[in-house]
Each structure stands twice: as structure tokens, then as C-alpha cells.
Amino acid sequence: MAGHSQFKNIMHRKGKQDAVRSKLFSKLAREITVAAKLGLPDPNMNPRLRAAVFAARAENMPKDNIERAIRKAVGGEGENYDEIRYEGYGPGGVAVIVEAMTDNRNRTASDVRSYFTKSGGNLAETGAVSFMFDRVGLVEFDAKVASADDMLEAAIEAGADDVASSEDGHEVYCDQGSLNEVAKALEARFGEPRKARLVWKPQNTVSVDDETGEKLLRLMETLEEHDDVQNVYANFEISDALMAKMSA
Numbered sequence: 001m002a003g004h005s006q007f008k009n010i011m012h013r014k015g016k017q018d019a020v021r022s023k024l025f026s027k028l029a030r031e032i033t034v035a036a037k038l039g040l041p042d043p044n045m046n047p048r049l050r051a052a053v054f055a056a057r058a059e060n061m062p063k064d065n066i067e068r069a070i071r072k073a074v075g076g077e078g079e080n081y082d083e084i085r086y087e088g089y090g091p092g093g094v095a096v097i098v099e100a101m102t103d104n105r106n107r108t109a110s111d112v113r114s115y116f117t118k119s120g121g122n123l124a125e126t127g128a129v130s131f132m133f134d135r136v137g138l139v140e141f142d143a144k145v146a147s148a149d150d151m152l153e154a155a156i157e158a159g160a161d162d163v164a165s166s167e168d169g170h171e172v173y174c175d176q177g178s179l180n181e182v183a184k185a186l187e188a189r190f191g192e193p194r195k196a197r198l199v200w201k202p203q204n205t206v207s208v209d210d211e212t213g214e215k216l217l218r219l220m221e222t223l224e225e226h227d228d229v230q231n232v233y234a235n236f237e238i239s240d241a242l243m244a245k246m247s248a
């Protein structure tokens with residue numbers, strides 16, 4: 001399992017304190033507002049907004065918060081955010097991609113660079129590591145909605161390219177241009193997914209020792225906690241022992 005997925009699972013198992021949940025809701029609302037500004041304010045007519053609403057619902061974000069974020073876009077309220085992608089190398093030379101939305105490019109770049117440096121890594125030029133990832137659509141479901149075979153069959157029929165099923169759930173990958181169609185087809189069969197969005201999927205992953213793994217997980221956690229950072233991806237794998245330790 002790739003580092004990003006492992007990291008997300010660890011954070012999920014730890015649970016979310018109120019402060020963390022509040023920050024998460026703020027990031028989700030920002031994505032909803034930006035998505036609604038860039039397209040139509042109707043999730044059924046705007047694939048990016050639809051994905052943002054899916055993500056918000058999956059985190060139990062109140063319906064009022066979601067509707068308020070969409071109204072901000074319709075009313076032209078709120079700040080204007082720049083979408084930026086940072087690329088770099090973490091401990092052990094692991095490739096890391098950071099997606100951010102910011103109203104202050106200098107502040108965000110300075111903060112992200114310092115996080116990489118403190119972890120023993122370094123920030124690189126855009127394009128330095130993204131060639132090691134594929135930009136794809138991801139639709140996630142809870143494990144209980146279907147067996148691995150049923151999900152694979154439905155995903156193939158929907159036009160998806162790959163499925164990864166585990167006790168944590170089903171991850172359905174597709175071409176980025178067909179995300180909306182694949183998500184709708186699977187939703188019709190299994191109900192609303194817990195997530196549907198574009199991601200950076202590593203073409204290959206590298207195994208790291210536990211010491212390096214801990215440093216990488218701390219770096220990713222620090223990045224995720226930054227107000228401007230929306231998503232973090234990396235191409236490493238950690239041992240089951242370290243995953244159990246970090247999840248405790």
C-alpha cells in the first residue's frame with residue numbers, strides 16, 4: 001500500500017479531535033467554494049464540485065456548512081485562492097507531492113520548504129517528481145458495500161482501470177477524464193462513495209526502514225496540518241509493525 005494511503009489510514013484510526021476536525025472542515029469548505037467558482041454551483045453539473053461534496057459528506061461535514069460554502073461562490077464572497085503544486089524529496093529520497101490553495105504564495109512556499117528541510121529532505125522544481133506518479137481518478141467505498149469480486153466486476157463495467165480492495169475499503173482507479181461517469185455508475189449500484197476525486201498515484205513504491213518511515217510520516221502529518229495544504233502524496237511503503245505502532 002502506498003505511503004499516502006497508509007498515512008490516511010493511520011490518521012483515521014487515531015480519530016479526529018475537535019481542533020483537527022475544524023481545520024479539516026475549513027479545507028473542505030475551501031475546496032467546495034473554489035470548485036463552485038470555477039464551474040457551475042450545481043454538483044450534478046460540476047464534477048469537481050460533486051467530488052468536493054462527496055469528500056465533505058464522507059467526513060460528516062454538516063449540510064449547512066456545505067451549502068454555505070457553495071453560496072459563498074455564487075455570491076462572489078471569500079478570498080481568491082491560487083492552486084499550487086509543490087514537489088520535493090523527503091527522508092530517504094522519497095518523492096512527495098503537495099497540493100495547496102493559498103492567498104499568499106510566499107508564505108506557503110516558505111512554510112512548505114522549511115518542513116522539507118527540517119525533515120532532512122528538500123523542495124524541488126515543479127515536475128521534479130510528478131513524472132513518477134499518474135494523475136488518475138479515485139472512487140472509494142467502505143469494504144462492507146461489496147465483495148472484492150463484485151466491486152471489480154462493477155468497476156470494469158463502469159470503465160475503471162484498476163481496483164484495490166482490502167479491509168480498509170475499495171479503491172477504484174480510472175482515467176481522470178472519466179471520473180464523473182465512473183463515480184455515477186458505481187454510486188447507482190453501491191450508494192454514495194466515501195470519496196471521489198483526482199489523485200496522484202505512484203507508479204512504483206519504495207520500501208523504507210522504520211526510522212525513515214517515522215520521519216516521513218511526521219513530515220506528511222506536518223504538511224497536512226498546514227492550513228493551506230489540501231493533499232499530500234508520496235511513493236513509499238512502511239512495515240506492518242510501524243503502521244501498527246503509529247496507529248496506536
